[in-house]
Amino acid sequence: MSNLLFDTLFDQKPVNPAFVEQIDGRHWSYGDILDETARVANTLVALGIQPGDRVAAQVDKSVSLVALYLGTIRAGAVFLPLNTAYTLPEVEYFISDAKPALLVCDPAAEAALRPIAAATATRIETLDSSGDAGSWPERLSASAIEFSSVARGPHDLAAILYTSGTTGRAKGAMLTHLNLASNALTLADLWRFTNDDVLLHALPIFHTHGLFVAINTTLVAGGSLLFLPRFDTDEVVSIMPRASVMMGVPTYYTRLLDNRNFTARQAQDIRLFVSGSAPLLKETHQAFHARTGKTILERYGMTETNMNTSNPYEGPRRAGTVGLPLPGVDIRITDTSSGIELADGEIGMLEVKGPNLFKGYWQMEEKTAENFRRDGYFITGDLAMIDEKNYIVIVGRGRDLIISGGYNVYPKEVELEIDALPGVVESAVIGLPHSDFGEAVTAVVVAKQGYTINDRDIVAEIGQRLANYKQPRRIFFVTELPRNSMGKVQKNLLRDEYKHTYTNQSPNNKGISD
Numbered sequence: 001m002s003n004l005l006f007d008t009l010f011d012q013k014p015v016n017p018a019f020v021e022q023i024d025g026r027h028w029s030y031g032d033i034l035d036e037t038a039r040v041a042n043t044l045v046a047l048g049i050q051p052g053d054r055v056a057a058q059v060d061k062s063v064s065l066v067a068l069y070l071g072t073i074r075a076g077a078v079f080l081p082l083n084t085a086y087t088l089p090e091v092e093y094f095i096s097d098a099k100p101a102l103l104v105c106d107p108a109a110e111a112a113l114r115p116i117a118a119a120t121a122t123r124i125e126t127l128d129s130s131g132d133a134g135s136w137p138e139r140l141s142a143s144a145i146e147f148s149s150v151a152r153g154p155h156d157l158a159a160i161l162y163t164s165g166t167t168g169r170a171k172g173a174m175l176t177h178l179n180l181a182s183n184a185l186t187l188a189d190l191w192r193f194t195n196d197d198v199l200l201h202a203l204p205i206f207h208t209h210g211l212f213v214a215i216n217t218t219l220v221a222g223g224s225l226l227f228l229p230r231f232d233t234d235e236v237v238s239i240m241p242r243a244s245v246m247m248g249v250p251t252y253y254t255r256l257l258d259n260r261n262f263t264a265r266q267a268q269d270i271r272l273f274v275s276g277s278a279p280l281l282k283e284t285h286q287a288f289h290a291r292t293g294k295t296i297l298e299r300y301g302m303t304e305t306n307m308n309t310s311n312p313y314e315g316p317r318r319a320g321t322v323g324l325p326l327p328g329v330d331i332r333i334t335d336t337s338s339g340i341e342l343a344d345g346e347i348g349m350l351e352v353k354g355p356n357l358f359k360g361y362w363q364m365e366e367k368t369a370e371n372f373r374r375d376g377y378f379i380t381g382d383l384a385m386i387d388e389k390n391y392i393v394i395v396g397r398g399r400d401l402i403i404s405g406g407y408n409v410y411p412k413e414v415e416l417e418i419d420a421l422p423g424v425v426e427s428a429v430i431g432l433p434h435s436d437f438g439e440a441v442t443a444v445v446v447a448k449q450g451y452t453i454n455d456r457d458i459v460a461e462i463g464q465r466l467a468n469y470k471q472p473r474r475i476f477f478v479t480e481l482p483r484n485s486m487g488k489v490q491k492n493l494l495r496d497e498y499k500h501t502y503t504n505q506s507p508n509n510k511g512i513s514d
């Protein structure tokens, strides 16, 4: 038996030897990266890591992290990437839940993470932001570049990615070799990837978009990555002429449009701009076309399902839609209460089925069962309709979720932290329109009588526990929250009342008083 995902990703014998090029001029060929994956796999095996064991990483983006991902797959283990913005308590939860055999972290975080890792007998290694220094690269340097990949079949786990939920407790989505391999092959084919392609890669690599959609799709086609540590608009504009494809969240496209140096000339050699992870506004789609003559291709996916739909490569890419189901993926729209399939044009729950569907939530059988229909469809939580041309339009969310700059924030998780503060009676966390992030996390708080509590105190307190992108950018104080006759907080009224809070906000203006 082969190692399904690894063999699929490296099936191409690339004519083009380049795999990754960094902005500083350093580059890695396919041969280099294969050697590195062998070093990683040999090291993991030497440390006693068994097939199925979890290998977690909370480190900055680097080619070494890509090699850690691919080497983990090659060794038959399960890759568990963690957002670098996660705080210590957040990481503690992930480690206690997933019990990884190994955690690779930044050297600066090692001391704080040691006791957490010790509780689950998780070994710690370090890797710095350059990808060159730390105990991990030291170990690798002694390892051989020959490794016979550990056999893994379609239903074996390749990765676990945590995704928050409406209850506030994050769930580990278990992704199999088949999930990732099938999606990579489908996307590479649909989006016409070849070994001539150079993907401008500015996304983080701890989520589905930057890790799987961008890297796996490029790898199966034998293409190259132009690798940036993060999205910096000026840098992206200046190197764009060297790339042929770019992928990004909508914020990347609005930031490009805000940049005066971003012209049709800069974009002329890009054959494909892809947007996803959050809704792309029609205005952005149109303004981008007007500026560059290029039509952004919007697609739709999620952590649990990888990619589900895409606008066509050839054929109309229609603004405000996420296109058609991917080949091999079935989509239906159902009534949110009865679960009965609806006719085209009616709005309901988007359900999906196909080889891209995850195996379930790590050690949460009930949660998994709740989210699947008996016939195998996954209930996404997104509200959608199928329009007259069979394109899918996402019209909203059936769950209380905010998407800020492409990151998901579940209000419940933030409310629980705010409500636990001594001066707070209760809070409601809502997403409001924001010109840079799409939606901005905003809190409406009822303070206890006799307490003086301000927005700065709240952010300082919860900032110890919640990743920065989950923290409210504005906090409003009220005497009571609006409720309906059932006692449920009417967030729609709050969203309406505060809807103009961030109009014309410049990037990263947090709005919390100094």
Ligand code: MLC
Residues within 6 Å of the ligand: 202, 203, 204, 207, 208, 209, 210, 230, 231, 249, 251, 252, 276, 277, 278, 300, 301, 302, 303, 404, 405, 406, 407, 437, 468, 469, 470, 508, 510
């Ligand atoms: C950073 N900040 C954010 C933020 N990102 N605040 C809200 N929402 C965000 N997304 C805050 C930081 O906390 C910091 O606050 C300040 O902004 C500046 O930080 P920064 O790191 O300099 O920000 P910047 O580099 O400008 O990052 C913004 C961004 C980045 C949009 C470029 O967030 C990004 O790359 N997002 C992509 C997310 C992504 O890959 N999603 C895919 C998920 S997969 P302070 O207080 O310190 O000033 C998925 C499935 C699918 O959804 O379909 O793809």
Ligand code: AMP
Residues within 6 Å of the ligand: 163, 208, 275, 276, 277, 278, 279, 280, 298, 299, 300, 301, 302, 303, 304, 322, 380, 381, 382, 394, 397, 403, 407, 408
């Ligand atoms: P995540 O759980 O981080 O993987 O985020 C997945 C969610 O992002 C989906 O359930 C959708 O709500 C949203 N999403 C992804 N792509 C799009 C898109 N193109 N348009 C609208 N929403 C999207």
